[in-house]
Amino acid sequence: MDEGVAMAGEPGTIGPNDRYVIGIDYGTLSGRAVVVRVSDGAELASATHDYPHAVMDTVLASTGRALPPEWALQVPSDYVEVLKTAVPAAVAAAGIDPAAVIGIGTDFTASTPLPVLADGTPLNELAEYADRPHAYVKLWKHHAAQGQADRINRVAAERNETWLPRYGGLISSEWEFAKGLQLLEEDPGLYERMDHWVEAADWIVWQLTGSYVRNACTAGYKGILQDGEYPSREFLAALNPAFAGFADDKVAHEIGQLGDAAGTLSAQAAAWTGLPAGIAVSVGNVDAHVTAPAAQAVEPGQMLAIMGTSTCHVMNSDVLTEVPGMCGVVDGGIVSGLYGYEAGQSGVGDIFAWYVNNQVPGSYVEAAAQRGIGIHEHLTDLVKDQPVGGHGLVALDWQSGNRSVLVDHELSGVVLGTTLTTRPEEIYRALFEATAFGTRTIVETFNASGVPVTEFIVAGGLKRNPFLMQVYSDVLRMPISIIASEQGPALGSAIHAAVAAGAYPDVLTAGRAMGKVDRAVYVPNTEAADAYDRLYAEYATLHDYFGRGANEVMHRLKAMKREAAAA
Numbered sequence: 001m002d003e004g005v006a007m008a009g010e011p012g013t014i015g016p017n018d019r020y021v022i023g024i025d026y027g028t029l030s031g032r033a034v035v036v037r038v039s040d041g042a043e044l045a046s047a048t049h050d051y052p053h054a055v056m057d058t059v060l061a062s063t064g065r066a067l068p069p070e071w072a073l074q075v076p077s078d079y080v081e082v083l084k085t086a087v088p089a090a091v092a093a094a095g096i097d098p099a100a101v102i103g104i105g106t107d108f109t110a111s112t113p114l115p116v117l118a119d120g121t122p123l124n125e126l127a128e129y130a131d132r133p134h135a136y137v138k139l140w141k142h143h144a145a146q147g148q149a150d151r152i153n154r155v156a157a158e159r160n161e162t163w164l165p166r167y168g169g170l171i172s173s174e175w176e177f178a179k180g181l182q183l184l185e186e187d188p189g190l191y192e193r194m195d196h197w198v199e200a201a202d203w204i205v206w207q208l209t210g211s212y213v214r215n216a217c218t219a220g221y222k223g224i225l226q227d228g229e230y231p232s233r234e235f236l237a238a239l240n241p242a243f244a245g246f247a248d249d250k251v252a253h254e255i256g257q258l259g260d261a262a263g264t265l266s267a268q269a270a271a272w273t274g275l276p277a278g279i280a281v282s283v284g285n286v287d288a289h290v291t292a293p294a295a296q297a298v299e300p301g302q303m304l305a306i307m308g309t310s311t312c313h314v315m316n317s318d319v320l321t322e323v324p325g326m327c328g329v330v331d332g333g334i335v336s337g338l339y340g341y342e343a344g345q346s347g348v349g350d351i352f353a354w355y356v357n358n359q360v361p362g363s364y365v366e367a368a369a370q371r372g373i374g375i376h377e378h379l380t381d382l383v384k385d386q387p388v389g390g391h392g393l394v395a396l397d398w399q400s401g402n403r404s405v406l407v408d409h410e411l412s413g414v415v416l417g418t419t420l421t422t423r424p425e426e427i428y429r430a431l432f433e434a435t436a437f438g439t440r441t442i443v444e445t446f447n448a449s450g451v452p453v454t455e456f457i458v459a460g461g462l463k464r465n466p467f468l469m470q471v472y473s474d475v476l477r478m479p480i481s482i483i484a485s486e487q488g489p490a491l492g493s494a495i496h497a498a499v500a501a502g503a504y505p506d507v508l509t510a511g512r513a514m515g516k517v518d519r520a521v522y523v524p525n526t527e528a529a530d531a532y533d534r535l536y537a538e539y540a541t542l543h544d545y546f547g548r549g550a551n552e553v554m555h556r557l558k559a560m561k562r563e564a565a566a567a
């Protein structure tokens with residue numbers, strides 16, 4: 001377990017009248033708390049707490065029993081530990097008086113829902129359900145509800161459901177309805193017992209305030225709430241008669257707008273965090289969307305890519321339109337007054353992690369250790385000067401399925417062109433390029449749909465790799481701006497906390513004062529961009545061949561894998 005604490009470079013003088021907010025980013029593997037000064041967004045210190053149960057994607061910890069393929073679960077008490085450890089550690093490292101903290105804000109991965117009782121107790125915490133996989137949090141990358149998602153999409157298309165175009169024509173297996181339907185169909189008793197199917201983003205705010213408020217962001221993007229309405233009972237009954245009441249009975253709840261206060265810090269949460277009871281707690285938010293004001297990426301056409309384990313692309317527009325294969329468009333989904341668009345790639349850093357953890361020989365790991373650098377840096381170094389196309393490879397970035405624009409998690413990865421002389425660093429680079437091509441596919445789809453991308457801004461852990469950023473600039477043929485914060489989502493949460501506490505009138509104003517970006521840090525190299533155009537053409541051919549039905553081999557392989565696991 002890691003409780004890393006970091007001080008900001010130069011926090012500046014702590015003035016007696018300075019006020020602070022705490023932003024907490026709940027990521028895939030850890031929660032990070034950061035202490036931020038309200039007046040200028042200075043980040044004084046941060047602390048990270050790794051979730052003790054991490055991601056359960058092979059075995060359920062409580063029983064030791066294997067989970068089926070494509071599952072990914074978490075334990076909700078791990079999230080509360082972040083409040084008890086990372087928050088006090090960050091405050092202590094910042095050296096501020098906790099009494100000077102005026103608000104706290106959080107963001108979460110999504111869609112990451114869990115089944116709870118009316119008082120918020122997660123079902124896995126009841127002794128009788130502790131051994132039931134469906135009692136746990138279904139992490140965003142739980143991809144085992146693809147069958148349910150396919151049914152949702154087929155029935156919605158047949159019935160011409162008006163909300164379907166708002167999701168680019170396809171609902172993802174990652175979102176609330178597909179996961180909820182899987183729960184009903186595989187564990188009906190537990191479904192019956194569940195009072196709320198709540199996003200972890202809202203559950204953690206519930207733990208902080210003592211009351212349940214459903215945030216407008218997840219409700220819109222992940223919960224199919226459009227123009228104030230959920231999918232009808234008739235539609236839900238057509239999926240499964242027992243599902244008719246899902247929206248009304250399990251999902252619908254009071255909605256809170258982004259930047260509003262969901263409530264105030266309860267006495268219990270004050271004791272956990274060491275912060276004053278009664279300070280403002282902002283409405284929950286999603287890790288991607290919350291980052292837009294932190295990166296000053298809120299104007300129409302400014303696409304923000306939060307590049308980490310996965311990549312989320314978020315962009316505002318004053319136009320409401322349909323972008324095929326996007327995750328969704330939600331009125332006020334990023335900031336109020338604009339239409340917020342979201343698209344994404346389910347695997348990016350995760351693919352690089354899979355590769356270095358499973359495919360790179362020990363000699364490379366030793367060489368990296370000898371050089372005193374990480375394996376990512378070592379592989380990057382070995383291949384960064386190779387001319388574009390010099391490896392003779394092209395890859396598809398679907399090891400975690402495809403979220404946009406194909407919306408199909410039965411798809412899987414491809415590396416094409418390997419020979420007996422192909423080196424590990426060359427495949428690593430081909431995977432970098434594949435993710436950049438996936439992003440280009442998304443950008444081109446937005447451009448062709450009447451919501452052009454005019455600036456590309458990157459936040460998230462992958463901005464630390466300059467070569468990767470240059471690949472993106474060359475592949476997109478666009479300058480890349482970079483958020484000037486190491487903790488973009490946590491800074492975004494802090495910005496929302498400052499607004500909820502009344503320090504700023506709205507998120508846009510707070511973002512201008514507290515957000516930070518360096519413009520056009522990387523610019524495209526024309527020669528490289530020309531060469532990447534040729535590779536991208538090959539990627540696009542493979543993308544359509546495997547992804548649009550010409551060859552269903554990936555679906556057949558996944559089916560065989562499931563059959564083998566069941567046997």
Ligand SMILES: Nc1ncnc2c1ncn2[C@@H]1O[C@H](COP(=O)(O)OP(=O)(O)O)[C@@H](O)[C@H]1O
Pocket residue numbers: 027028029307308309310348349350351352353354376377460461462464465468
């Ligand atoms: N130098 C690097 N180059 C490319 N990828 C890296 C590098 N270092 C770490 N990664 C990848 O970054 C991912 C973590 O990104 P990060 O933003 O820190 O996490 P999260 O998405 O959970 O917030 C991991 O999946 C890892 O494979």
Ligand SMILES: O=C(CO)[C@@H](O)[C@@H](O)COP(=O)(O)O
Pocket residue numbers: 027028108109110111140286287288306308309310311312342344346
């Ligand atoms: O899907 C979303 C947001 O819509 C993300 O929460 C999800 O991809 C996880 O993001 P990270 O890769 O953990 O930053």
